[in-house]
Amino acid sequence: MREEKIAEKELQNLKEVTIRFAGDSGDGMQLTGSQFSDTTALFGNDLGTLPDYPAEIRAPAGTLYGVSGFQVHFSSADIYTPGDTPDVLVAMNPAALKINLKDLKLGGTIIVNTDSFDSKNLALAKYESNPLEDEALLSNYKVYPVAITTLNATALKESPLSNKDINRCKNFFALGLMYWIFNRPIEPTIKWIYEKFGKKLDIAQANEKALKTGYYYGETTETFTTRYSVEPAQLPKGVYRNIAGNEAIALGFVAASLKSGLPIFLGSYPITPATDILQYLASYKNFGVKTFQAEDEIAGITSAIGASYGGSLALTTTSGPGMALKTEAMGLAVMTELPLVIINIQRGGPSTGLPTKTEQADLFQAIYGRNGECPIPVIAASTPSDCFFTAIEASKIALKYMTPVILLSDGYIANGSEPWRLPDPDSIPEIPVSYRTEVEGFYPYLRDENLARPWAVPGTPGLEHRIGGLEKANINGNVSYDPDNHEFMVRLRAAKVQKIQQDIPDLEISYEQEGELLVLGWGGTYGAITEAVVKARAEGHKVSQVHLKHLFPFPKNLANVLNSFKNVLLPELNLGQLAKVLRSELFIDTISLTKIKGLPFKSSEIQNKIVEILGGNNGN
Amino acid sequence: METKIENKIETNEIKYTSKDFSSDQDVRWCPGCGDYSVLAQVQRTFPDIGIKKENMVWISGIGCSSRFPYYMNTYGFHTIHGRATAIATGLKLSRPELSVWVATGDGDLLSIGGNHFIHTCRKNVDLKLLLFNNKIYGLTKGQYSPTSEKGKITKTSPYGSVDYPFNPPLLALGSEATFIARSLDRDPKHLQEMIKRAADHKGTAFLEIYQNCNIFNDGAFELLTDKETKADNVVVMTHGKPLIFGKNNDKGIKLDGFRPVIVDLNDPNNSVNDLWVHDEFDSSPVRASILSHFTDMPGMPTPIGIFRQISKPTYNEGLKKQIELVTEKKGKGTLKSLLYSDGTWEVN
Secondary structure (H helix, E strand, C coil), X not given: CHHHHHHXXXXXXXXXXXXXXXXXXXXXXXXHHHHHHHHHHHHCCEEEEEEECCCCCCCCCCCHHHEEEEEEEEECCCCCCCCXXXXXXXXXXXXXXXXXXXXXXXXXXXXXXXXXXXXXXXXXXXXXXXXXXXXXXXXXXXXXXXXXXXXXXXXXXXXXXXXXHHHCCHHHHHHHHHHHHCCCCCHHHHHHHHHHHCCCHHHHHHHHHHHHHHHHHXXXXXXXXXXXXXXXXXXXXXXXXXXXXXXXXXXXXXXXXXXXXXXXXXXXXXXXXXXXXXXXXXXXXXXXXXXXXXXXXXXXHHHHHHHHHCCCEEEEEECHHHHHHHHHHHHHHHHHCCCEEEEEEECECCCCCECCCCCCCCHHHHHHCCCCCCCCCEEECCCCCHHHHHHHHHHHHHHHHCCEEEEEEEHHHHHCEEEEECCCHHHCCCCCCCCCCCCCCCCCECCCCCCCCCCCCCCCCCCCCEEECCCECCECCCECCCHHHHHHHHHHHHHHHHHHXXXXXXXXXXXXXXXXXXXXXXXXXXXXXXXXXXXXXXXXXXXXXXXXXXXXXXXXXXXXXXXXXXXXXXXXXXXXXXXHHHHHHHXXXXXXXXXXXXXXXXXXXXXXXXXXXXXXXXXX | CCCCCCCCCCCCCCCCCXXXXXXXXXXXXXXXXXXXXXXHHHHHHHHHCCCCHHHEEEEECCCCHHHHHHHECCEEEECCCCCHHHHHHHHHHHCCCCEEEEEEEHHHHHHHCHHXXXXXHHHCCCCEEEEEECCCECCCCCECCCCCXXXXXXXXXXXXXXXXXXXXXXXXXXXXXXXXXEEECCCHHHHHHHHHHHHHCCCCEEEEEECCCCCCCCCCCHHHHCHHHHHXXXXXXXXCCECEECCCCCEEEEEECCEEEEEECCCCCCCXXXXXXXXXXXXXXXXXXXXXXXXXXXXXXXXXXXXXXXXXXXXXXXXXXXXXXXXXXXXXCCHHHHHCCCCEEEEC
8 A cells, every 4th residue: 555655646856945944942843953954964965054043052842932943955066155035944844834824835745744733833933824724825835734742642642651641752752754855864863763762661652652753744644746856966076074163163263173183272152152062162172172161251362361371272162242342352362472262253233132033243353343453354254064174174273373362253153063074084184283301501581583482381491480461571581661662562462463364365366356346254154155156147147256265364466356356245134344444455346245243144135135236237 | 286298399309598599580579578588487397398399389469468479489470369379279280299388468368359269268278378467558658458356447438447357267277278277477487387287288278467567557566576565465276275364374274064264273273184185186177266366365365386287188189189080990092082082984
């Protein structure tokens, strides 16, 4: 019987699909989405993900503000974003439908848990009538009503779990159904379930059963007549894993630690969306990593400064409000010229702002936000996997130039994931570091050819010396109130940071090297910009692209690059901060495309702007 | 009862003199400042604590006392206001073999740095905290501090401060510091002894030093340091000895329940045998708490000496143990094993 039914169902090939899972913040949507992503990555598709969740951990069930979503975009070709508009929406309750429907592609597919469409939940979602009976909805979308709660409960009626715990398995039912519809294997998730819940066998078995029941439901029910297949992408040869930005940062610093021979010390205070990095590094004890969960943000950075003084690869991780608190200590690291990496996973601001949403509005803060003339190099990661290399780059700059470095990431690439072709560990260059031990000719502020002062760590005989936040006399480092010395030292510290430019590779322009329009970006907008440029070019528009990693100092050829184009489009998730910096530093005007909704750019928003700027002439 | 608590930081045979610990910088405190005495007692004591000079680090925050590191010929770090204990914590965690000392004041440690102070104590980070308590803000020229007595008239409290002060040893006790002591800038011998005991302690050692600011709060501790009044106003806590004070050693303290009572030892009805015998290593914090409160009780002498010293694993020991355990279980990590862990797939 079953075989006959399978035979009846059509298998349709798609190039790419975007799915959004949405439900209550307690429904396990992040887990469902990330499991679907991991399986899809293992299956061989290229993919991008976008978790979108409220700051409340368990907001009251059924409410609009408690809706948590996870979007995954997967394809048989290269992709750069989590998708602009979902093709499929899985809505576990009316609130999830209401919040997410406006984003869904017209004619898209909706799978709803009908059990939750009762009068109470409809009222919580502020629906006056049941939308599943709404003609407009039914005619504009393909709606599949599934009694997920009931089906799940029936399947698990033999389980020794409580009704409440049984109900919590329903996201695995939904996941199983999606695996069937999109022709994915269920084995990787079963393996994961047993790794995660192995010690609680009842829960593991119930989740496995829910998953399989969902899968077979798709197979046996009459409701679904079509399954979809998205073939594996033709990715370059290599070993891959699915990676999110925060994990990549943690891995990058471990790489920097091994390549420099310095132990990691991370001083940090938990803050969304940066906490993962502390969590990951805390688990790498067998790499000699020391993590210190400090009493506050200030103790996070100052303990790291203490560890840097002692010779560690010192780090502190945070997000905007924490950056504000760390500001004074950053000045101390500048004055004492100690290596330190400050990682800011940007979120919506100001103040507490939008903790779980993304933004790029801390650029001014990173470049300028301290008392006194206080230069700190700033670099930004552009994709989840780029976070790995950016962490290494930040460490290299800090150690070579004896300076704090600010690494900017954002909530979008921190939590979003993509398949990552793993680098050969041996191909990552060593990071040369040496402590000063020679007593002869030692002065705490005598500089090398890079203007870096010596790293003379406590415990070194004969090099006992004092440093501090008061202005230092050149060379001997004693406290100095001399006016000429102060001006000299201010300029010297600025010159040292500017000197980093010598190590920054020239920017490479993608496509035409000059012309009508260049799209310039920095940080996490890379994916959306790249997709927009690729699509615009496919339509015949001549547009080039360049992306900045080094924001202070800039690459040497930045002005030349920008001046090679008649127009420069600069999309930013702020009110045009880099645009202002370019105007003041390079006297170059750009066309600023800004968005400040706590959400990443859709590639179409950038693409439309490209088309608008080029008008009818396609850039020719 | 006697449990010797020792800190085994690398010892050596090199004989230092106090001069070896003087830096080439001119000392710039106001003439007559109590800080000079603290510096002198530290420099006199350090040759005897058996630690190589290069393994000693002084860390300070902001304030008069925080200039201390500049005058010590050891490693030194003059940091930012309130954060000395946090910076010292990071250094000590990353370099357990170093002997890390913090020089701090009542504003630096208890006001802006209060949070770091209580958490350092709670975590039992192996640091020596020397609190120079002059009950005033000196460097900013005379404002009341978190240890100034209520009603203190200063430039920022012209009608008297309405704040209640902190009781530093009590705060340290409540934060579970494992060594809590007090001494006086004008009692060099006692101060030297307390510095040595702090140096020997394993864990957070908190030493409050009453220090006279002769410019903005002169005479704050005169009753405790003046030859004429000292004996009647100070009780020296000595392990295993009864609490006796007074010019003729004729006043004793006994406990009536939880209430300390002063008794006249000239009265034959009172016996030394009934007095409170000080136990530095008392596992209960109750008596140390009562002793800390003496300064709030009219008529009671101010205790100096060690309120309490207990032994428990330090933060460093916990961290080291965990790293060793995990490394033993998982093996020393390599980049290859970390990157190419679970969840990888190959594209051919």
